[in-house]
Amino acid sequence: MSDTPEAPPGLDLVRLRERLDRDLPGGVDGELRARLFEGGRSNLTYLLEDASSRRVLRRPPLGHVLATAHDMAREYRVLDALDPTAVPTPRPLLLVEDDAVLGAPFYLMEHVTGTAHRDAGALAALGEPRVRALGLHLVDTLVELHAVDVAAVGLEGFGRPEGFLERQLRRWGKQLAASRSREVAGIDELQERLAKALPDSPPPALVHGDYRLDNVLVGEDDRIRAVLDWEMSTVGDPLTDLGLLVMYTELARRFDGVLPGAALAPGFPSGARLVERYAVGSGRDVSRLGWYVGFASFKLAVVLEGIHYRWTRGATVGSGFDRVGELVPAFVEFGLESLDSPKEH
Structure with missing residues (x-):
């Protein structure tokens, strides 16, 4: 019987230990253990522990995947670029781009202690003043991200900002076409309407792509310790991040239990307050934000319709997927409402 601790799916602890001993000499103290963080929807995230330290490993999902959709080097490059900036991120430690160790590329980063708030009850226990301050700090951190000088941190060429919104809308339209099974x-x-009313983008910035409260770690002092999940990051229109954050905040109130619901905690700022805070902090014109909220709603509707499409064909298992299709029209309705808002949110 082996004394080697059991590894979660996707890890080979023996090969991993050999590689870490080679690339990080003396970096592993004693036995190496690992567990998979639950709840990941795309790339897999593991906690690595030894006798004296904790680190986090990220790798693509198991099975055949598109390399461009799960690019470890791309994520690592963003973390490395942001490390000296004011944006709180985990420090990147090691990138392994070959498949020899785990059957896929992976990277290692420092472990950051903090809470990813997903539950309104747990967040509400902080009290309204602290909840309000955290919501505003979430926006301030987004302002910091969008203020990063992309060229100065070595991210020139990281994205294609020209025609960004048009390309994004076209991409999600294709996703919808591929998932059609009903009206x-x-x-x-x-x-x-989104295609006919494309706004003029502000100067490009580094965009997170899925910025929301449960994608950041919050310390005991209610400060954000790390922004996580950079797999959708690019250089493009920064207001797409704000539109998505507003959509998640407003729709959490409509669909409690479906979207991350921490924004339901008393004191969490409204979408309008988040927009106001961002406008003051960034100096950007947010008068067309209704379009961006509508676009975020369209994207989520397409994602949900894709899940419904796979469920109808028996390709998605688990609880709750039978009800996903019921939500799609409501997201569409919210998107249309956002476009109809006189001040566009």
């Missing part, structure tokens, strides 16, 4: 009232209208 969804209003979804084509939403797509057409």
